Amino acid sequence: xxxxxxxxxxxxxxxxxxxxxxxxxxxxxxESGAVEFEPHVTVFCAPSTGDESRAVARRIGRQYAPIELTxxxxxxxxxxxxxxxxxxxxxxxxxxxxxTAAANFxxxxxxxxxxxxxxxxxxxxxxxxxxxSETLIIPMGGYPFERIRMIETELPIKDDxxxxxxxxxxxxxxxGLQR
Numbered sequence: 001x002x003x004x005x006x007x008x009x010x011x012x013x014x015x016x017x018x019x020x021x022x023x024x025x026x027x028x029x030x031e032s033g034a035v036e037f038e039p040h041v042t043v044f045c046a047p048s049t050g051d052e053s054r055a056v057a058r059r060i061g062r063q064y065a066p067i068e069l070t071x072x073x074x075x076x077x078x079x080x081x082x083x084x085x086x087x088x089x090x091x092x093x094x095x096x097x098x099x100t101a102a103a104n105f106x107x108x109x110x111x112x113x114x115x116x117x118x119x120x121x122x123x124x125x126x127x128x129x130x131x132x133s134e135t136l137i138i139p140m141g142g143y144p145f146e147r148i149r150m151i152e153t154e155l156p157i158k159d160d161x162x163x164x165x166x167x168x169x170x171x172x173x174x175x176g177l178q179r
Contacts, residue, residue: 003154003162006109007053007169009101010040011094012147013117014066017139024138025119028084034122035160041069041117041145043094044101045153046109054170056104057150060097061172065179066146067093069115074138076129081157083122084132088115088143093179117143121163148172 013021021039029036048056069088076084098113119138150170154162 006045006153006155007048008045008151008153009043010149011043011145012149013039014144014146028120032122034120035163037163039117041115044098045111046105047107048105050169053150056101057148057170057172060100061148061174063176063178064097064174065176066174068142068144071140071143074133076133080121084120085116085118146174
């Protein structure tokens with residue numbers, strides 16, 4: 001598949017949770033020779049331009065207040081970008097944020113909202129993932145998010161290369177009234 005560029009809207013956790021998650025990602029990456037990345041929950045992803053994507057991020061930042069998502073479990077999959085992840089409950093506010101983003105991008109997207117926060121991007125054996133899922137200590141319950149970030153993303157992401165080339169296009173606080 002030929003690489004192509006899309007713009008991805010992230011929710012970024014608030015400190016001190018952000019630091020804890022960064023540290024966990026750093027540790028897991030160092031232990032497995034994986035790429036490091038910023039902790040985030042993907043809200044939406046679509047083809048766009050830098051200008052349009054910045055306008056979408058700013059609009060969402062002005063419209064939505066900081067939100068809290070509820071972490072349900074630590075899980076794993078065979079997908080590179082969901083090797084090991086925290087799965088969140090569905091959230092009405094997050095769904096509204098997703099719908100706002102979808103309505104404000106001019107080009108269609110097939111992105112499906114599935115709120116999770118990845119901790120590792122690296123193909124691992126099922127036994128290793130099962131062990132990590134059972135032994136890694138990650139907080140469950142409320143995760144506060146206070147910022148959104150728009151990232152220029154090269155797709156598909158099947159290895160470290162595209163992750164290393166992520167480019168922040170816009171970083172905005174969530175400062176609106178909508179909860």
